[in-house]
Amino acid sequence: MDREKVIKAVEQLLDALGEDREREGLKDTPRRVADAYAELLAGEGQTAEEHLSRTFTSDCGDTVIERDIYFSSTCEHHLMPFFGKITIAYVPDGKVVGLSKLARTVDVFAKRLQLQERLTRQIAEEIMRVLKPKGVFVVCEAEHTCMTCRGVKKAGSTTLTSCALGNFDAQKRAEVLNLLK
Numbered sequence: 001m002d003r004e005k006v007i008k009a010v011e012q013l014l015d016a017l018g019e020d021r022e023r024e025g026l027k028d029t030p031r032r033v034a035d036a037y038a039e040l041l042a043g044e045g046q047t048a049e050e051h052l053s054r055t056f057t058s059d060c061g062d063t064v065i066e067r068d069i070y071f072s073s074t075c076e077h078h079l080m081p082f083f084g085k086i087t088i089a090y091v092p093d094g095k096v097v098g099l100s101k102l103a104r105t106v107d108v109f110a111k112r113l114q115l116q117e118r119l120t121r122q123i124a125e126e127i128m129r130v131l132k133p134k135g136v137f138v139v140c141e142a143e144h145t146c147m148t149c150r151g152v153k154k155a156g157s158t159t160l161t162s163c164a165l166g167n168f169d170a171q172k173r174a175e176v177l178n179l180l181k
């Protein structure tokens with residue numbers, strides 16, 4: 001990200017919106033917005049390899065479920081936040097990973113310009129690629145401020161997406177979804 005360019009662009013945006021950007025409240029806004037974007041998009045170009053490589057050995061083959069990992073991301077259609085929670089279920093193949101590492105994995109993909117469907121799939125794909133479980137199922141429930149702060153939708157309405165990869169059959173998926181009700 002080119003910070004100086006972002007600052008200039010926000011100045012132009014404020015001008016285009018007809019605002020007086022010399023007034024007190026707006027004076028530092030371009031700089032603040034640039035700093036916010038730097039943080040919101042910090043996951044661009046990152047992988048979760050270093051997080052998902054920190055594994056423990058486990059010979060138990062039961063499904064591991066980490067539920068309600070809270071995240072916030074930025075919708076690429078409107079540059080507005082969407083946020084919610086993600087549940088990750090996987091069937092280990094000899095290795096498990098700590099909750100904090102899964103949360104960091106979520107962040108790597110959430111801190112980008114995103115779409116909810118893509119966020120859900122990228123997390124599942126990265127877990128398959130690095131942790132190599134027998135199967136993984138990722139469920140994401142999110143509120144999109146581009147829908148709840150404008151347009152027709154009511155606040156609090158959420159969108160649900162999911163992605164199953166590898167060996168994670170319909171019965172196991174139903175068990176996880178049931179747990180989330």
Ligand code: ZN
Nearest residue numbers: 075077078146
């Ligand atoms: Zn949007």
